Amino acid sequence: MSPLLSFFSKVDPQTKPVVSQKVALSAIDHQMRTPVLLFTTSAILWLLIGTAFAIIASIKLHSPDFLGNFEWLTFGRARSAHLNAMAYGWANNAVFAVGLWVMARLCKANIRYGTMLVIAGSFWNIGVTIGVIGILTGGLTSVEWLEMPPYVAPMLAFSYVLIAVWGVLMFRFREKGHVYVSQWYILGALFWFPWLYVIAQTMIFVEPATGTVQSITNWWFGHNVLGLWYTPMGLAAIYYMMPKVLGRPIYSYYLSVLGFWSLALFYNWAGVHHLIGGPIPVWLISAGIVASVMMVIPVVVTAINHHMTAVGNARAVWCSPTLRFIVFGAMSYTLASFFGSWMALRDVNVVTHFTQFTVGHAHHGVYAFFTMTMFGGIYFMVPRILQREWPSANLIRVHFWCVSIGIGMMLVALHVGGWIQGLQLNNPDIPYTSPESGVVTILSALKPWLFSRSISGVLITIGHVAFFINFILMVIGPRAVRYKEGPTLLVKKEGEGA
């Protein structure tokens, strides 16, 4: 059977042979329907809110007088509202939706009392809403990745536990047998996140640690939220969707074991590289740099595993909305991680630290890898949850092209602009600003790059709106789209007379 055929037989919901499996999964999909729909809808709404703040903050950075007299939208608050809406609103809801759904399917566990999940999820979203409003109205903490006022933390932590416990319970009562790599990642992440969050809240806000121990705690948290929460959830989604859509197993079981444990071992030491040159003991920084470089191991291992699984199936990847986004995400993971390891080297860091390069790198990881992967996950998951197909292939195309070109443009702008900014920062003869026009200054060199970042932001916004419209049409749309013509693909089927 050619890969293409096997691809279609896997995706086609009307295929007969594996009925019992399908029935089991379909029952799980049905049980997970309400909670997953709640998390997905909230995630997409937060995505739009976060995008709006992103655009505002981005424009403000090159045109500071834009909305300049609204205190609640001053740059520091708008960018923090953007970050927290994206991190705790979009990303966490997407993780809850995709992560728990994948976990439920892999464990084949019966999910009872799904309403609890809905209640906990509602409280999580209320908490984030209060937090973001808090940031805008003067509760901003100026602690990176923990900007929301500390008073929302108990609510978030509590609803998190109520949500995460479902993942753990599913695993506890899973169908006996092989445990798949996605399950390790999800289970690990479900335990890692609360531990990070509670420690960081305690040592920074409740009982502040002495001096720069706070900063170390801050970056231990901030970096690990990416590495031990979003990354494993993203990888779990890739590991689940890729073989599922392609209809072939993961290339190497051994490599996935190695990838998981080396990630768990090295990533959590790496965060100190955000403080290179800073007022903390140098041995800590060195430990962080070593760990950052060691991250090459899990990244290479995972990249080989993904590549060898997908290789030879370019056409299937191109047809499937899920795989287009997932493969984009997987490739970005490799690239962003290499950049990350490289940026941790002192000689490189002395240029990139404190510049837009770091901002570019953050978007490389959280957007080009994590967010794209979650888009792919949602494209795969929602049709199975709703038993409907995506109404418009065109809207998916608009979504894909706008966000992939947009993020590509943003990464180029911020990396190149940031690198120039870093070189100029290290040259004391170049001032930030100058009263005379025509003098080379750091800011005059940076502005065009910041401006092109805003343009890329507009593209990304268009993509997000297309995604939102497609999703809404799917949820409220007429039942006619229900399995009408098979799955929505981006390229016409080939050689099947269709």
Next chain:
Amino acid sequence: MLAFSFTGLILSSQIQFGDLKPIALEEGEMPMPQARVGLAQQGKEIYIDQGCIYCHSQQVRRKGFGADWERGWGDRQSVPRDYILQERVLLGTSRTGPDLMAIGDRQPSADWHHLHLFNPQITSPGSIMPPFRYLYRTQKIGDAPSPNALNIPDDFPLDQPEPGYEIVPTDRADQLVEYLLSLKLDYELPESRFAE
């Protein structure tokens, strides 16, 4: 796994330098650093809730690593002891604007800071710092102009108040400027002396 790094990074640094105390360079001198009090401490809250940290760091790297020293951001490297009395440490990871560890030494004029906060273009043309006009208010001139009224140059007609009115700092602006003026690195510590 996470417990290892928590122990290795956080607990061990707490043990290594969590009990640092202010120290005098020579006997009889004032132990440094000193706690920030009063207006300046209130101003720090403004600095925090406006999110200044997202463009301004507060750390000076050693001479030879970057150009912090050459730019006049501090005469010496900042070290853990400099931060021990701060309830919220604002090291920052972005230098879209200059470092502010020693802005009080570098720019001791309150008038300059007020004009700069009101509209950064007045003092630093081409700056991308947002204006903080909302920390100032326009009021009718009483019997005599207020001593703290902003003296906005003529080439900023849009920022000029109506005739008979003046622009003065609110309490928050005064606190914020007081905080900025209190940011100094004019003392030495045994482990960090002024670089030559």
